[in-house]
Amino acid sequence: MNIYHPYTIFPLGDGALTIDFGNIISEELNQKVLDFYHHLKNSQHPFITDLIPAYSSLTVLYDVAAIYQHLEGDNSAFETMANIMEGMAVAKHQPEEKKEIIHVPVCYAFDFAPDMEYITREKNMDATDVIRLHTEPLYRVYMLGFLPGFAYMGQVDHRLQLPRKKEPRLHVVAGSVGITGKQTGIYPLQSPGGWQILGRTPLKVFDNQLSDPVLFHPGDTVKFYSISEDEFTDYQNRHS
């Protein structure tokens, strides 16, 4: 069944437009966005310079000067691109083939989890329960943003949901695993950050030496599993 998803198209500045399918986090809408994204990516449209899929929207950056060079009639570059997108936004696009689940080791020990104490206190459960609730679900990578390789994954079990920190940390260590609201994610690089940190992965989520520098891509499925501090150190030694 092809469900019609209402959408709006608006300019994001004078060189981009956003196709917005609704202000919600839903797997179905996100899949719609990603199918559309892959379709456009594969089309290699000469006017398109970049594509940014998000939870429920797709943003298309375009080359205004190139459009004007080919333009006939009185349409603006935005109108030209919006017209091209109109037809495509409604169409059903072939989904990409499902990829394998990415298994991610996480050490939830206190040394790596500066907010574990706060989480257990706030949720009135012990660390074992927190770890179980965080490792049980299959998470979907809805989008990447904020930092190179930072994947917004969902959805966190409702019993574990917490708001972001009131005062963001100035330095979150690379590999730190955090939660906020329905979302979980891993800091690819050391950076400031406001998510509640409950563990750390020894995996390199971002590696500028690789031709594909990021571990996660939009639409991926991720499962966390708990490892000990020794296993964490072993892993790092084996891969350094």
Next chain:
Amino acid sequence: MSLRITRTGILDTVQDTGRFGFQHLGINPGGAMDRFSAQLANALLGKELHDAVMEIHFPAAEILFESPTVITICGADFSPAINNQPVPLHHPIAVNTNAVLQFRHVEQGARCYISVLHGLDVELWLGSYSTNLKAETGGWKGRILKRYDQLPFKKNYDVSALLGDKEVHVLPWKANDTVDTRNEIECILGSEWSWLTREAQQAFQNNWFLVSSNADRMGYRMSGAALEVNRADQLVSSAAGFGTIQLLPDGQMIILMADHGTTGGYPRIAHIISAHLPLLAQKKPNNSIRFKITPLEAAEKKLVVQKKYLQQLQIACKFKMNF
């Protein structure tokens, strides 16, 4: 065939017109803050507009040329001098071996750009020479330029005919369109413009706003009268761009600049037009600006005019340089 940094500046990096095609991975475009001046510096030497340039902040690096070349300095006026003699902006300048380029004080603007005829042999990462400081890659070793860095040149031209018997020779052509210092900056409306109260919409257009001390390559936090909204919906994260004006929960604005994150969740009340981003990129903390709303189509046309000017200048200068 190289140049050497003989004094470290506060924030000097290699940049180009940005890294596009990887924002779906959270990798932001970066690139020169003032894209017009960066491209102008290249155009005046007849180089490709997207070639790598050095972006210089003040206090600036000191640069020693270890072989003859031709350079152009565009954008901010940091009163440049070569071998202690003042040199003009927006002019190609031939320099001999051992010429020393210094910047003495800030006359105007926030960032200047140096293009080098022989080209900088720097790191291409994902299709761009721009330095991504966070990801520690691209440009010169993914970091700022420091004392003792020796940047090799890419090409091997003989410029002795341009230099004659001089150590420094200012070539006889220059750009007409240079840095615009006006304080009225045009923008188009953002998707959450209607969230602002009528009073806030008026204030946005009529008030002066100050560039706060919190203004860098990632964004300019503005300070002025708080703008009120008539709804408090939470937005799920979606794309943000260079020039997007976001409204923070305290009613103040932040304008996203070259190193902005690819996505954000604050209301987008307006977007600086691309043709005016170079004006904004030359503003410093404590400068005041005013926003003027302009139609989208006018914004597009200004961008196209700018691009055509640069392309035509580049072709004309290519013939003059004759390399």
